Amino acid sequence: MAEKKKKLLQGNEACVEGAIYAGCRFYAGYPITPSTEIAEGMSVRLPKLGGKFIQMEDEIGGIAAALGGSLAGLKSMTATSGPGFSLKQECIGYACLAEIPLVIVDVMRGGPSTGYPTGPSQSDIMQAKWGTHGDHPAIALTPSTVPEILSETVRAFNLAEQFRTPVMVLYDEILGHMREPVTIPGPGDFAVEDRAKPTCKPEEYHPYDDKFLIAPLAPFGSGYRFHVTGLNHKQDGFPTNDSKVIRENNERIMRKVHVNRESIWKNEEVMLDDAEVAIFTIGSTARSARFAVNELRKSGVKAGLLRPLTIWPFPDKAVAELSTRVKAIIVPEMNLGQMTLEVERCAKGRCEVEGLYRVDGEPITPSQIFHEVRKYL
Amino acid sequence: MSDRYEIRFSGSGGQGMILAGIIMAEAAAIYGDKNAVQSQSYGPESRGGASKAEVIISHGPIDYPKATAIDCMLAMTQESCTKYHGDIKSGGILLVDSEEVKTVPQGAFKVLSFPIIGTAREELGKTIVANIISLGMIAELTGVVTHEAVEKAVLSRVPPAFLELNKKALQIGFESAAKLK
Amino acid sequence: MSTTVAEKKEKVSVPFDYNKYLRPNKLPHIWCPGCGHGIVLKAMLRAIDKAGLDKNNIALVSGIGCSSRTPGYVDFNTLHTLHGRALPFATGIKLARPEMKVIVVTGDGDALAIGGNHFIHACRRNIDITVLVFTNATYGMTGGQYSPTTPLESIATTSRYGNIEPPFDTCEMAKASGATFVARGTAYHTLELEKTIHEAITHKGTSVVDIIDACPTYFGRANKFKSATHMMEEIEKDGTVNVKQAANLPPEKLAGKMLRGVLHKVEGPEYCEKYDILIKEKASAKK
Numbered sequence: 136m137a138e139k140k141k142k143l144l145q146g147n148e149a150c151v152e153g154a155i156y157a158g159c160r161f162y163a164g165y166p167i168t169p170s171t172e173i174a175e176g177m178s179v180r181l182p183k184l185g186g187k188f189i190q191m192e193d194e195i196g197g198i199a200a201a202l203g204g205s206l207a208g209l210k211s212m213t214a215t216s217g218p219g220f221s222l223k224q225e226c227i228g229y230a231c232l233a234e235i236p237l238v239i240v241d242v243m244r245g246g247p248s249t250g251y252p253t254g255p256s257q258s259d260i261m262q263a264k265w266g267t268h269g270d271h272p273a274i275a276l277t278p279s280t281v282p283e284i285l286s287e288t289v290r291a292f293n294l295a296e297q298f299r300t301p302v303m304v305l306y307d308e309i310l311g312h313m314r315e316p317v318t319i320p321g322p323g324d325f326a327v328e329d330r331a332k333p334t335c336k337p338e339e340y341h342p343y344d345d346k347f348l349i350a351p352l353a354p355f356g357s358g359y360r361f362h363v364t365g366l367n368h369k370q371d372g373f374p375t376n377d378s379k380v381i382r383e384n385n386e387r388i389m390r391k392v393h394v395n396r397e398s399i400w401k402n403e404e405v406m407l408d409d410a411e412v413a414i415f416t417i418g419s420t421a422r423s424a425r426f427a428v429n430e431l432r433k434s435g436v437k438a439g440l441l442r443p444l445t446i447w448p449f450p451d452k453a454v455a456e457l458s459t460r461v462k463a464i465i466v467p468e469m470n471l472g473q474m475t476l477e478v479e480r481c482a483k484g485r486c487e488v489e490g491l492y493r494v495d496g497e498p499i500t501p502s503q504i505f506h507e508v509r510k511y512l
Numbered sequence: 513m514s515d516r517y518e519i520r521f522s523g524s525g526g527q528g529m530i531l532a533g534i535i536m537a538e539a540a541a542i543y544g545d546k547n548a549v550q551s552q553s554y555g556p557e558s559r560g561g562a563s564k565a566e567v568i569i570s571h572g573p574i575d576y577p578k579a580t581a582i583d584c585m586l587a588m589t590q591e592s593c594t595k596y597h598g599d600i601k602s603g604g605i606l607l608v609d610s611e612e613v614k615t616v617p618q619g620a621f622k623v624l625s626f627p628i629i630g631t632a633r634e635e636l637g638k639t640i641v642a643n644i645i646s647l648g649m650i651a652e653l654t655g656v657v658t659h660e661a662v663e664k665a666v667l668s669r670v671p672p673a674f675l676e677l678n679k680k681a682l683q684i685g686f687e688s689a690a691k692l693k
Numbered sequence: 694m695s696t697t698v699a700e701k702k703e704k705v706s707v708p709f710d711y712n713k714y715l716r717p718n719k720l721p722h723i724w725c726p727g728c729g730h731g732i733v734l735k736a737m738l739r740a741i742d743k744a745g746l747d748k749n750n751i752a753l754v755s756g757i758g759c760s761s762r763t764p765g766y767v768d769f770n771t772l773h774t775l776h777g778r779a780l781p782f783a784t785g786i787k788l789a790r791p792e793m794k795v796i797v798v799t800g801d802g803d804a805l806a807i808g809g810n811h812f813i814h815a816c817r818r819n820i821d822i823t824v825l826v827f828t829n830a831t832y833g834m835t836g837g838q839y840s841p842t843t844p845l846e847s848i849a850t851t852s853r854y855g856n857i858e859p860p861f862d863t864c865e866m867a868k869a870s871g872a873t874f875v876a877r878g879t880a881y882h883t884l885e886l887e888k889t890i891h892e893a894i895t896h897k898g899t900s901v902v903d904i905i906d907a908c909p910t911y912f913g914r915a916n917k918f919k920s921a922t923h924m925m926e927e928i929e930k931d932g933t934v935n936v937k938q939a940a941n942l943p944p945e946k947l948a949g950k951m952l953r954g955v956l957h958k959v960e961g962p963e964y965c966e967k968y969d970i971l972i973k974e975k976a977s978a979k980k
Contacts, residue, residue: 143538161789182975187788187968192814196781203785229775253554313551313577314534316541355770355786356793358749362765364773373719373765426575501576
């Protein structure tokens, strides 16, 4: 046996391991296929660590309670799937505006509506960005393997705490339910970030202090009494009708993610250096794409893969750069064209962009991608 | 990709096909020196219907997690056999429960037939371990995991009171498959 | 001796220091003249004072609506959430920090319509949260639509021909859902209300106080009440009877009247305490 503990884990179990590793001590949610194993796992693990788990009466209650737990100072999480993700959207907007750290895991299943609960999809990519009303920052991570679900869940907590904003982890049903060997990380294997706490006197504390791009957040009950609202607010947290303050704050919550995008972006490049046709995709579809790239290379085709682990903020720079040196970018996705629109936006007509879609509850196969790429030779 | 070995366990919900898949993957990746990915597909039923679990075993990274060209498939029911045999590769193996699967599909693969559930019932008095017998048979037929690894994997998943029963089931599986080869 | 008398006298004459609990620079409040919400706020602050609670340790959580603006005016840990969602946010805070006193201020539409599911489940869990429902039988903030407590036949901007939906009895629902403390008060009976809220916040478990409180601007004008005081007299004074007095009154005197006072009070296992026992058991049991 190796020194490190290796286990065969389901994607959703790896998510639990990542959350616990990152210091998550509060979970509230509602059962929904195919994400339920996350709630089940957290309900077992948290009490042993002195953490709190609660199954709420509905999806909205799940995210709202998790936001309450976060405001009380605990790293908090909720998990769901398509229909539940839709229900949580108003609270996601609240978390964006009130700047409350939270991790939301969305295990994507077929839709729309109840759709295909046990079938995979990647159809919540746009919902993760635009699901809630108003302009707001979005950070969404897209792991592609079971070990990556663990490490990206840790990264999601780090980003949420660092940027005081909800961070989403998006993966499809295949990844949620498949099992792979995972090395359980020990202390120090991954960085763990905690939110900044105020150092000023309580009477000088402003929860949205404009001295900071991201102000420290005091936990409720720590002696820093302050106000939190979903209304547009001033730096002291109280509602305002001052148009200048409203504009500045709305712009700031976008800016705090935008100016830090280089540190949030994370891409994997597979054989892109000399690629003539590139594939851009995420999640389990990226596994099919990698398989296809290997096969294409064997047959002499210069294919490569750009795989973002951060889908929001969208990897504009990487796609723009890629578009200058390939003939085409193929975008396979288990939906009817979501990432493709963003790739087109970034490519600005410098190369061909073609979507490859599938919404029948079956994965996009390596051979589908293989044949699509060959069309561009 | 030539190293990629694909196994599909199929039957109906409640027969332990997914557990068999998990144990096979653990035998390969935790108790053996290979990599493995296990996945499944299922409907809304916890019991009944057709269910399948797939295990891909390789020495290297496994990209596509689903079966593409199956080396070995198990079918414990007629429904699952009919529904899922189509991906067996030329020269592959189809192992069926001889009492359940009366209409054996034709193809360029080798069909092996054995009363798996019946043996579990008659020799061990418990049909619940039919999946473990089948696991032993597949380990023996494919040679993709060692007997030791699969035994360790089985025993790590079973409650102490059922260790002996499962050990016996696995042994019956190894021996029955050796005779079929 | 004489000094003691003088001290006593002085103590009696010292007015209650509301500024100890208010955020004076956030006033004036948004409530209309004649609205009862200010009276309820006053009763709540006096009850909190009487209970000797530490301001740092109080979380006041609200949803959306006129009454849900209350947290902005008071110097606690205050959270103004989304429409209907005060209770699940409050549940999160309470479970994460059980040492905090968590009070929810909510309207009848907020608590019983859009937040109705959260209301019954908070009661069912018996989590130690006090829920003050400001029941004015209307959606004041959106301009006077009918609410889940609007009486039959009442006029609202969405029931111009008279309301055809029967109202909820908030207290019966809370009791049936498992709340271990259920009471009703009114903005008219101020001292009684203060006492009832005090009893609610010192109770362990989910405590619900349904507070009948008039909206003269919308409900009052639409339903031909002459004035705010007329409304208070008719709905709050004459429309209710204290539960203790009710015991001695004949049924005809109780017809159409709502009962005031503590209507239901039992001991029951509190959610966070049960969770803490679970933690103790599981954290000590290795693995």
